[in-house]
Amino acid sequence: MTGRYMQAITPDLEAFQVDALMRLDGDTLAHIFEFLRPFRALVALSTTCKWIREACKPTMFRKCSLIGHVYPYFDLDWKSRILPAAVRAHVITLSIACIFRRLGDDWMLTESNAYGRVYQPLINELALMPKLRNIMLYAQEDDGIPWEALKAILAIPQVRSLSFKGLFDRRDSLPWNIRQLPLSPVAPLHRLSYRTKPYGASPSRTEVDFFVRYLQEARSQDSLEVFEMAGHCAPPELLNGACWSHLRVLSLHGWQFDVQSTSTTPCDMPLVSVLGCMAALRELSLKMAHLRGTIQRYVWPPGLDTSLPWPDLESFVLSHPRAGDQICAHLPSSLRHLSLLCWPRHYIYRDRRRRETMDEYGWGSPVLTSSELLSLLSSCRTSALEQLDIEFRADYAERALLRLLGSKFPVLTVLTIHRYSDEGPDDVPVSAIGDALSALRHLRVLRIGVDTTDYSRMYDYDSEDSMAALEIPASIFARTLAPEVEMVCFLRRYSRRARFFPFRIIREDHALPNAVYEPRVSKICGISIYDEDEPPLAMSAAIEYD
Template identity: 30%
Template sequence: MLRLERCLRPFSLTCKRIRAACCPILFGECTISSERVDRRYQPEFIPSSLWPYIRTLSFAGPFDRDEIRGLRRANLEHVPLSWKEDALRPSRDAIKRVGDTLRVALQSMCSLHSIDISLPSSPEPVGSANLPGISPYILEAILSTQHLRQLTITGLLHDTDDALPKSFKRSLQARLSAFAYTLNQERSASQVPSAEREAIALLLAHVHDCLEALYLPSECAPIEPMNTWRWPSLKEFLLRGERVTHARPLIHMLGKMPHLRILVLSMAEPRGSRTPPIWPPSLDLHGDTIGWQDLEILIVTHPHPDDQIYSHLPHTLESVLLRCWPRHYKLHTELHQVYSAAGVQWTSPLLTSSEMLSIVQRIHAPRLTCLDLEFRADSDDHYLFSHIGVSFPSLSCLSIYRYRMPGEDEPPLADIARALSPLQHLEMLRLHLDFVDLPPIQVEGPMETPRFRLAILPARRQQFQDSDRTLTHAANVMAHLLGPSLICIQFLRPLWHPEEPQWEPFYVVRSSDAGGGDCVTVVHHPARTAYLVTHLNLPYME
């Protein structure tokens, strides 16, 4: 027996070494169901022996148990407030226990760096009580973890049943370098709970001086207090959602972010509102400069033609997207019904070619490789394309959403191509030219691919064939006149269902003819679209 132990001892030591080496690799990233956190229902949601190795922890699904959720989602709208409080008390006590369990576990995960929470979406509008959110007791437990540096939340941040605890501010210990909060459904500013705004304001007040990346829904962003803070480390800032009118222009806040590399202001316009400039022409910053000497990517939706910001952009820009959000054409798809069902009423004001030209003429960016513009054509259309062809020689990707002017029967394909022909580094050209003769294609349901359904729907098959003919002709005209670096031309074919592929790619093929000249043709190849987007490393393509 002793001899056997001596023989097994080296093997045992080897196993311990292997286990010590493998645990940081195998369990550095851990994903679990949120419902397993409370140990009253599970023996241990993650074995404590693994806690020291976890660097990234991802939670999927709601934190509530079924019985908790049943109490919280009961129809209590018409009962007295005292009765409602009594009814919710058991669920509140239960979720507090979940928060306490989570707090102990997270603070014991000494290597924990990132937490990612993914909540389920709901068929109901975002403002509905049926949509699960994060209880403030859970959020409080997460933000009390001192060594946490990154927090990503996809879904509704705040559960509408719970008020923010008085201890929330005192519990903020995490010094986050990145906070990303994105919704999986659209909503209006009127649907944002006041406790959600309060929680975000308290969190940002605690971490604004150390944040490097911040992604927020615009309808809940506490812009007024954000205007007063300095953001010395912020490199990426994104606002996405419904635009909210504030007392002071956004430049007061953005000017306090001198080291931005990525700025995304992707905001929808509420019906009946007017897009304000980021930096009004009448506003004098009293000699202050916005800095931004590191800015590489700028995305602004519904840009204002009189905005001063475009005269103060640095030469470091590599990508500029001046577009509608949502895209203007999407208001004519089923997405319009989705927005209405969610309780949002958005409009999509379009700039004209003249107004867009007045903006891009003020942008001096010799390193620009990606440009995305959305506008309605007018008499200055040719001048806009000519300016793009001459002023941005480094472009490798150009996206143009051009909506035809009244009375226009056919877009000037050859004129557009000649104006863009000086772009000798252009590899991908993405176009929506709003063809008047492009057949409207209605696709019913997202479960199968369009081509599969067309096999049994002759009328739909004819629609696709007619539109293929229009797009192939346009691609051939453009390819023969554009520069030799062009790899692919993509045309937008708006389909009624938003989950269907919208882009049709045509790949440029060059060969020599019998006389020794160049022969240029295009090949329609939908399957290679994803590969090309990845190959070119294109930002924010949709």
């Protein structure tokens, strides 16, 4: 496709073609430019004439990046490092992946005005981007993003969205140079996202204090629309007692944190009550590890007399659901995505080598049986559900559970199943599973992980022999599932990440349906073929593995 457009977009573009573009309104032009952008044809188009180049700039420079080793310093020529003036005027989203200087690490930066001398040039340059709304900051060091850099970013008045990926500063106290300065945004944020590593260092005291203080500000509660945070920095209890009138997306993930040191809310309070003042919520994700030796927490305990505080919820993700929880019985009809998986996945815990790492973290992995999951889902009234993710240990009620899906969720299009049993790999009832799911007449994609006692099968991946072996169960699914199914994917593990290997269902006249491996597919229905990252091997397990 790129070549076809490149033939039409040449430096000798005729004048009447430019004139035709000039007669188009701005919205139409923007749509054309946006269409060309993914094919890298927009750059070629921009070289044809000055008018077209100026017209392309808002689309070309809407997203920009600063990548490399940038050390803010008072004698550094920032104009040679920051974007040129012609680009700055169009930047809306700016990604920064640099190594920032920590005050006090250098004997020349110990004076009281060091912060201003080092970071004020950066603040001044970013303030010259009038359309800048989104900043994405990536940690380039194990020590994390320094508090000095965070303070500089928070000082940009036009920014409304901040995203951080990596770790924050590991120092347990603020640098003395900025200790007296307010460490909070100068303007209200609409989005705050902190995507830290799911497996790694525990949080610093300063890191937790920063987010606790931010969540307690009335301005944050009035403006925040998207809040994605590591669980150890913002346990649900910190959100209790305030009205989050505009919050649409709430995502807490990773480590759990001892809430008693940061909140007066009882830690056994039902989550539906803790998160009760969020009437505008559309997406709720509570993807947290389970602390070994504790009981899973109820979202909606039996006997609780209240109403659902999220009437327009569209996506609900809950890790390690508890048997007997009544939340499924109260989910609204607006729900389109329901995920009841373990985090980390239970197949990681069943692997002795990875379990040693989870033991070091103090994590357990309770998983529901198919009969317990049947009890949860049988009370659902979400008939418009389109995507369902479930994880269970097979028992006598497995077939009843799978048959229930067809009656409860008639328009389901994507189904992910993580199934565990103590049977051998050759005893997995593939045909029975397919028959039980055949009532799902709108199903397009089935993703399935069948974890058995034979772990060597789980570690096979994209060799010709392993793919040939998977074609057999894929073909069985092709013949037993509904004719609308287009893809069947099988989970296989390698390195530190599991992957779903896709098989396309082939249906031809006068022939039985068959399945063919599709090696070049990276997403299916917008969902990545990769599952969650796995924790690193513990030292003893790594030595044994080597």
